[in-house]
Amino acid sequence: MSILSTDIIPLIRAFKIQFYFFLVFTIGLMIFRIIRVKTGKKYSKSIIIYPLLYFFLTLYSSITLTFSQFEFFMILYLFGLIAGFIIGDLSIFKTRKGEELYESSGTVAFAWSLLFLIKWYSYLYGQNYPSLLDPIITLSFTLLAGILFGEALGIIFKHRIVKG
Numbered sequence: 001m002s003i004l005s006t007d008i009i010p011l012i013r014a015f016k017i018q019f020y021f022f023l024v025f026t027i028g029l030m031i032f033r034i035i036r037v038k039t040g041k042k043y044s045k046s047i048i049i050y051p052l053l054y055f056f057l058t059l060y061s062s063i064t065l066t067f068s069q070f071e072f073f074m075i076l077y078l079f080g081l082i083a084g085f086i087i088g089d090l091s092i093f094k095t096r097k098g099e100e101l102y103e104s105s106g107t108v109a110f111a112w113s114l115l116f117l118i119k120w121y122s123y124l125y126g127q128n129y130p131s132l133l134d135p136i137i138t139l140s141f142t143l144l145a146g147i148l149f150g151e152a153l154g155i156i157f158k159h160r161i162v163k164g
Contacts, residue, residue, distance in 0.1 A: 040101035080146020088154020
């Protein structure tokens with residue numbers, strides 16, 4: 001019990017343990033995405049779940065923005081959504097072992113995850129937070145989250161057109 005009270009409790013009270021949860025979660029998500037990109041992903045309408053997860057984590061990470069910055073970033077998210085839709089419409093479908101698979105970009109998800117970790121590391125450990133880099137990092141991964149969501153919508157749209 002004394003080990004618990006001397007090591008973990010102060011970390012929890014300082015909220016710095018939150019970064020370690022995000023770190024484990026994000027690294028797991030990155031590994032899962034890389035494996036799925038290499039092997040292809042089984043098509044289903046649930047492909048929208050991971051982009052929604054990225055969207056909600058992006059919203060959660062926007063807590064340091066002012067309202068006008070948040071509005072600008074949501075407009076940027078819409079631009080990313082349009083760009084992602086075009087990227088998703090260019091995706092390739094293939095069949096392997098009777099399952100319909102699609103290929104999507106893993107680099108966008110990897111870049112988003114990396115920026116997400118940088119933002120939370122600077123938030124939890126930065127001396128002068130929020131810094132000048134915070135809006136730039138948030139801007140970048142907001143755009144990437146829009147691309148991820150738009151790509152999923154583009155894949156769904158292409159599947160409906162191709163398969164009828």
